[in-house]
Amino acid sequence: FIKVLLISKLYSLTHRKYHLMLAVFTYVSFHILCVFCMMKGTMFGGIFLHVKQQKHQQMLQAAKRLFTAHGFERTSMQKIADEANVGVATLFRYFPKKELLISEIVIELIEQMMPQFEAIITSEATGYEKMNAILDTYIDYIFTANREAVTILENFEYYATYNPIDVEIMANIKNAYTKIGHSITLAIAQGQQDGSITLNPEAELTAHTMMNVFGIAMKKHAFTSFMPYEIFPTPKKEQLQQVKHMILHYLKG
Numbered sequence: 001f002i003k004v005l006l007i008s009k010l011y012s013l014t015h016r017k018y019h020l021m022l023a024v025f026t027y028v029s030f031h032i033l034c035v036f037c038m039m040k041g042t043m044f045g046g047i048f049l050h051v052k053q054q055k056h057q058q059m060l061q062a063a064k065r066l067f068t069a070h071g072f073e074r075t076s077m078q079k080i081a082d083e084a085n086v087g088v089a090t091l092f093r094y095f096p097k098k099e100l101l102i103s104e105i106v107i108e109l110i111e112q113m114m115p116q117f118e119a120i121i122t123s124e125a126t127g128y129e130k131m132n133a134i135l136d137t138y139i140d141y142i143f144t145a146n147r148e149a150v151t152i153l154e155n156f157e158y159y160a161t162y163n164p165i166d167v168e169i170m171a172n173i174k175n176a177y178t179k180i181g182h183s184i185t186l187a188i189a190q191g192q193q194d195g196s197i198t199l200n201p202e203a204e205l206t207a208h209t210m211m212n213v214f215g216i217a218m219k220k221h222a223f224t225s226f227m228p229y230e231i232f233p234t235p236k237k238e239q240l241q242q243v244k245h246m247i248l249h250y251l252k253g
Helices: 002-070 077-084 088-094 098-121 127-143 147-162 167-194 201-224 237-251
Strands: none
Touching: 002 077, 002 088, 002 098, 002 147, 077 088, 098 127, 098 147, 098 167, 127 147, 127 167, 127 237
């Protein structure tokens, strides 16, 4: 009887120990599984996000090529989808209307120029020297490998003139353009503070007029420079440099 009782007690202890070990094992396994699922979820989420961003860029680049070659009006969403090798439904899922695609490209192109202007404005140069550097940056921009960008920006101005564009979209584009204009305003204000720029009211009006002429000449060059000069005479780099010197002359008062 005692032997049976001891065996029974031993079995009971062993059984409880087994259940305790099983409970510990289940608890640890559950937490390991949770950590594993979180890691996998983060990894797969990261991969999904990367693929989504890649496809987004793929469609933007396709749209840029077509907008440069054919303009906005003659480029349909179907053509962009075909160029990007995606379904048109996928394109509309990313960009519900063409104006959203246009605005993202335009804002991106404008903001690509900002780091150069910001570096000029935050430099230790005088205001006059900063204006010189800003105008040189404009000229270098259109005479280097930026034909696509400048052509799209010029195309957008024509497109926006004859096509109604959502107010919010236009506001976002205006904000992007304002940043560049703000760089010029800051450079002139700093020049007036440090004495390198002296503007009387008449000279100020002339300087702003010359800057507008300068901007129009640059756009004309970018937009028509692929045409024969005899048909569409476009400003040469030396001529733009001459306009720049005239602007700087007036900034000296």
